[in-house]
Amino acid sequence: MDNYIKQEKKALVMGGGIAGLLTARVLSEQYDDILVIERDERPEKPEARAGSPQSFHLHQVLPRGEMILERFFPGFSDDLLALGAFPIQEPVQWINRYGTMMMPAQGVFYSRALLEWVLRQRVQALPNVRFLYHQEVTSLETSLDRTRITGVHIRQRGQIERQETLMADLIVVASGRSSKLPQWLTALGYKLPEDERLISAIGYSTRYYKAPEQKKGQVPLIVIENDHTKGSSAGGVLKSIEGDTWAVCLSSIAGQYPSTSAEGFEEGLTRLINPAIAEVLRDAEPLTEPRGFRIPECIRHHYEQMENWPAGLLVLGDAFCYFDPVYGQGMTVAAIEAEALAGCLSEQPGAPQAGFERIALQRMQDAIYPAWWLSTLEDLRWSGVTHSGPEPLKHIAFLHKYFDLSLKRQTQQFEKQQQTGAFNPLFMNYMLMTALIVSPRDVINVHMLNLLLDEVPEERGTILADLFQGYDQQNIEAVLDEVVPAFSFHYDEQAVSSPEEEVLQS
Known part of the structure; x- marks a missing residue:
C-alpha cells in the first residue's frame, strides 16, 4: 500500500x-x-x-x-x-475640449x-x-x-x-x-x-451628494476632462452609486490641488471647461464635506x-x-x-x-x-511633470498629437450620431484603448490614420505635415510601427479591424 x-x-x-x-x-x-x-x-x-x-x-x-x-x-x-x-439605463455624458459625447451604456455603478x-x-x-x-x-x-x-x-x-x-x-x-x-x-x-517614477503632484477632492427626487436614475455619469491647450488642469466626474447618491470628484495635476473646503469645492465646479456638473448639482443636498487625496509621485x-x-x-x-x-x-x-x-x-x-x-x-x-x-x-502634457527610469519614454510630442486627433474625431463621430444616427465603430478604438480592451496599436496604425484623415480631406496635407514633422514622411507605416512599444500583452479582440491602406500625402 x-x-x-x-x-x-x-x-x-x-x-x-x-x-x-x-x-x-x-x-x-x-x-x-x-x-x-x-x-x-x-x-x-x-x-x-x-x-x-x-x-x-x-x-x-x-x-x-x-x-x-x-x-x-x-x-x-x-x-x-x-x-x-446603480443600474445604468441612460446614456453617459463625456465632455472634452472638442465637444460632448453622449454614449449609450449598460452595466452597474x-x-x-x-x-x-x-x-x-x-x-x-x-x-x-x-x-x-x-x-x-x-x-x-x-x-x-x-x-x-x-x-x-x-x-x-x-x-x-x-x-x-x-x-x-x-x-x-x-x-x-x-x-x-x-x-x-x-x-x-x-x-x-x-x-x-512619474513626478506629477496629483490631487483630487471628493464630495457626496443626495440626488434630488426629480433626478434619480437620470444622471449615471458625467465626465469633464481638463484642457491642456489652455492650461486648465481641472477635471471633474459625477457618478451615481448606491443609495441615490452622487459621488463627485475634482482632480488636478502639477500641484494645482482642488479645494477641500465646501465653498472652494463648489467654486471649483464652476471652473471646469463645462458647467454640466455644477448645473446638475444645483438642487442636490451635500452629504459630506469634501475630502482630499494627494499623490506626489507614481x-x-x-x-x-x-x-x-x-x-x-x-x-x-x-x-x-x-x-x-x-x-x-x-x-x-x-x-x-x-x-x-x-x-x-x-x-x-x-x-x-x-x-x-x-x-x-x-x-x-x-x-x-x-x-x-x-x-x-497623458500626465506628461503638463509643465512640471517629469518621468525618470531605466528607459526614457520616446516620441511623446508625436503621440500627444496623434491621440488629440483620435479624440477629436471620436467626439465628432458621437456628435454626428446624435444628428444622423450614423456611427463608424472603428472610432471607438480610442476609447477601447483607454478602457484597456484594445492595444494602442489598434489606434496607431495606417488604416486608422487614413480614417482620421478621410474625415477632413481638405486638411489632410496640413495634418500630416504637422504630425510627421521630423519623421520620414515617405515611410509612414514604419514610423507608426516605431512610435508604439511592442506590447507583450493579450487583448480581447473587441475592436473591428480592417486591412491597412497606404496613407496618401498631398
Whole structure:
C-alpha cells in the first residue's frame, strides 16, 4: 500500500483589499490553504477602510477589469445590484475640449466600498481561504541562504513585543503603495533595480451628494476632462452609486490641488471647461464635506529585472506599480495582474517549477505596461511633470498629437450620431484603448490614420505635415510601427479591424 501523503500547499497574501482578494481567488484553484492577512478590523458592512485612505474617493473598474471580475466571480454585478448599486439605463455624458459625447451604456455603478464588500463575501465563502484581521507583517522569514521566502513575522496592530511566525510555500505582497517590500528586500541583501517614477503632484477632492427626487436614475455619469491647450488642469466626474447618491470628484495635476473646503469645492465646479456638473448639482443636498487625496509621485517597480529574486515571493497591485488614480486604472490593473498570475499557475499544475516567480513577475509587468504607458504619456502634457527610469519614454510630442486627433474625431463621430444616427465603430478604438480592451496599436496604425484623415480631406496635407514633422514622411507605416512599444500583452479582440491602406500625402 502506498503510504505517500500529499503535502498541503499553503499560500499567504498580505493585504485584504481589491488586489489581495483577487489574488486569494486565483490562488484558491491551486493551493490547499490560503491565508489573507489584513491590517484593518474585519468589516461589518460596506464602508471605506482606514487602511485604504483613497477608498473614500470615487472608484470604478474599467470595462476590461469588469470582464475579468465576471470570469473570477460570475454574477458579481447581480450581487452589487442586490445591495443597491446603480443600474445604468441612460446614456453617459463625456465632455472634452472638442465637444460632448453622449454614449449609450449598460452595466452597474457602485462605490469602492460596495465592490470590495461583494468580492470579500465571495472570497470568504471559498473553503480553502481564511482571513486574519487586525494584523500587520513586520518582516519576511527566509531560508538559511536567503534564496527563498518561507514565511512572515506578524503582530497584532498596536502590539510591539509579541510576534508570531507564519510559514507558507508562497508569499504574495498585495499591501498597497505603502508596502515595505523594498526595505525588506534591501535588508536581506538584495540589490533593487531603478524604479520608474512619474513626478506629477496629483490631487483630487471628493464630495457626496443626495440626488434630488426629480433626478434619480437620470444622471449615471458625467465626465469633464481638463484642457491642456489652455492650461486648465481641472477635471471633474459625477457618478451615481448606491443609495441615490452622487459621488463627485475634482482632480488636478502639477500641484494645482482642488479645494477641500465646501465653498472652494463648489467654486471649483464652476471652473471646469463645462458647467454640466455644477448645473446638475444645483438642487442636490451635500452629504459630506469634501475630502482630499494627494499623490506626489507614481512608481513602477521593476522587480522582474533583479539579478536575483527570492523563490516563494510575488508582488502585485499598488505594491508593484502605483498609477495616477485619475484615470481609474488601479483596480482594473490589479484584475489584469491576477489574470496573468492565473495563467502562469495554470501552466504549472502542481508545485511551481524553479523560476516560476520570475516568469510571473515578467508576465504581470508586460500586462501593466500599456496602462502605465498611456497614463504617463497623458500626465506628461503638463509643465512640471517629469518621468525618470531605466528607459526614457520616446516620441511623446508625436503621440500627444496623434491621440488629440483620435479624440477629436471620436467626439465628432458621437456628435454626428446624435444628428444622423450614423456611427463608424472603428472610432471607438480610442476609447477601447483607454478602457484597456484594445492595444494602442489598434489606434496607431495606417488604416486608422487614413480614417482620421478621410474625415477632413481638405486638411489632410496640413495634418500630416504637422504630425510627421521630423519623421520620414515617405515611410509612414514604419514610423507608426516605431512610435508604439511592442506590447507583450493579450487583448480581447473587441475592436473591428480592417486591412491597412497606404496613407496618401498631398
